[in-house]
Amino acid sequence: MNVTVFGLSLVELLVLASAVVLVLARWLPPGARRPSTLAGAAALVVSATVLAVLGIRWQLLPILAGGVIALAFAAPSLLGWRAGRRARWWLALPGSVACLALVLAGATAAWALPLPVFPEPSGAYAVGTTVVQWTDPDRAEVATSRTDDKRTIVVQLWYPAQDAPPAAQRARYLGRTAREAQLVARGEADYLGLPAFVLDEPTRARTRSVPDAPVAGGGDRFPVVLFSPGLGGVRTQNTAWAEELASRGYVVAAVDHPYDSAVVTLADGRAVRTKVAATGDQAEDDRRAAGWTAVRAADLSFVLTQFGRLDRGEIPGLLSGRLDTRRAAATGHSLGGAAALQAARQDPRFAAVIDLDGFPRDPATRPFHQPVLALTHDVEPGEEPDYIPRLTQVLQLSTATGYRLTVPGTAHLTFTDAPLFMPPLPALIGSVGRTAGPRITAAATVAFLDATLRGSPGDLAATLSRYGRLTVL
Known part of the structure; x- marks a missing residue:
């Protein structure tokens, strides 16, 4: 798995991006919440499946946990429940902050302790x-x-x-x-x-x-x-x-x-x-x-x-x-x-x-x-x-x-x-x-x-x- 940006491969970057989208979808304008949640959920499932085959690094576990928890709380939107059934903002905010903290902790760990990528030797041999x-x-x-x-x-x-x-x-x-x-x-x-x-x-x-x-x-x-x-x-x-x-x-x-x-x-x-x-x-x-x-x-x-x-x-x-x-x-x-x-x-x-x-x-x-x-x-x-x-x-x-x-x-x-x-x-x-x-x-x-x-x-x-x-x- 080739590391590309901030110690994360392309698949791992997709996991990170989808988890962030799921956490923040609750705070988007009403018309964007459902499509953003659907897109984030699909990306998380696909990228997590690929990582399960390639091997999941421990740094990705907090990111996946934050995304999954956010997805669980977003289930009412995906199921078409009425907006009135959604949690009050002051109740949802601590959960969103906790999920985002998990995601950022995993991203920081991946950046601080990356898979080493050795430089390509520059000589003729x-x-x-x-x-x-x-x-x-x-x-x-x-x-x-x-x-x-x-x-x-x-x-x-x-x-x-x-x-x-x-x-x-x-x-x-x-x-x-x-x-x-x-x-x-x-x-x-x-x-x-x-x-x-x-x-x-x-x-x-x-x-x-x-x-x-x-x-x-x-x-x-x-x-x-x-x-x-x-x-x-x-x-x-x-x-x-x-x-x-x-x-x-x-x-x-x-x-x-x-x-x-x-x-x-x-x-x-x-x-x-x-x-x-x-x-x-x-x-x-x-x-x-x-x-x-x-x-x-x-x-x-x-x-x-x-x-x-x-x-x-x-x-x-x-x-x-x-x-x-x-x-x-x-x-x-x-x-x-x-x-x-x-x-x-x-x-x-x-x-x-x-x-x-x-x-x-x-x-x-x-x-x-x-x-x-x-x-x-x-x-x-x-x-x-x-x-x-x-x-x-x-x-x-x-x-x-x-x-x-x-x-x-x-x-x-x-x-x-x-x-x-x-x-x-x-x-x-x-x-x-x-x-x-x-x-x-x-x-x-x-x-x-x-x-x-x-x-x-x-x-x-x-x-x-x-x-x-x-x-x-």
Whole structure:
């Protein structure tokens, strides 16, 4: 169901319009009451029937309830009863106000929590996606007490693909199956302390990529971009960004970090919940964050190693012979951005780093050689006073040029998919709108990756300056 206006599809808009007509028909001139009620009733019945087949979202229930109640009170007019039998206006007014309030509440909920519609990637390639699970035999799983438990991660890849038929089924957003999507949504809601219904719509969403689509022809070898999500985040949290990069000729690999990501569904069916929890002690929480960051950084390096094996055909996969691991970037959001910085410092195989609003957590920060792009939200005076100084200090340790770009009107979640489906509150997703955040994130990072991994000519600083306040380090 394609969302068109204010988070509502055309059929849902018809339900809304018919419910409003039924509520207001009582207050129209006498000659217009009966035809308006008949038209509203017919439209409500038809549109509700269509929704019953397609699936009714919970946001539509108050709208339907308001319309049905108004229709019940309008029955005398439809049955041709005398006007004198109608309720007095002062008795009808509270009922009309209550019905209208129900309708508006449903419309507001649909606007605030819409079905996410992912932007069409603008690059030359169609986009495919696949999910793999890899176990590192050289690392023990530190989150469990079993000595034989090795570190296992789940990785989702987005890659340049051959054009798919228009009818090809697109990938689900939060998981490979409806069950996985629901598990992830419930786990994410629990982690964030939100009611489960807030993430109902993302479980139904489809993205722009095709599962396991054939890789694009031509034999080109694609640069690789590894991504670590935020603390408690999941591998799909930056899908719009990943799909845009893949359409531009990059392979993006986003990592689910078990016991850290909100929920990770393993191949054996287990759903691993996060073990991350704050203690309230700032020093202890900083120590724990440094430990999680170190594990994530090692995960990123392991994925890069696996990419090399995949490219050489040592492990099976769609992308054998198509990966250019000499042009690899470590990227991440929030704690994942801190992990990307630490991975680059520890692993010289990474050629570039992108930190999406992440506070550095590396306790052993030393000089590193990669260029860095750090996107930060619009930090208010007095907010997080250590963030920008610490980030600047770390960026200055790079022996290559670093770029710190502060994007006006943004919040911490602006750089994720959250603006596509979360309530449009400036403190939550910024004030730049639902689509501007993902668009700016993709545009700035593509410009940086093209310059650092592909050597594209042009003035990178001038390009980045279009999107915010730039500091070149």
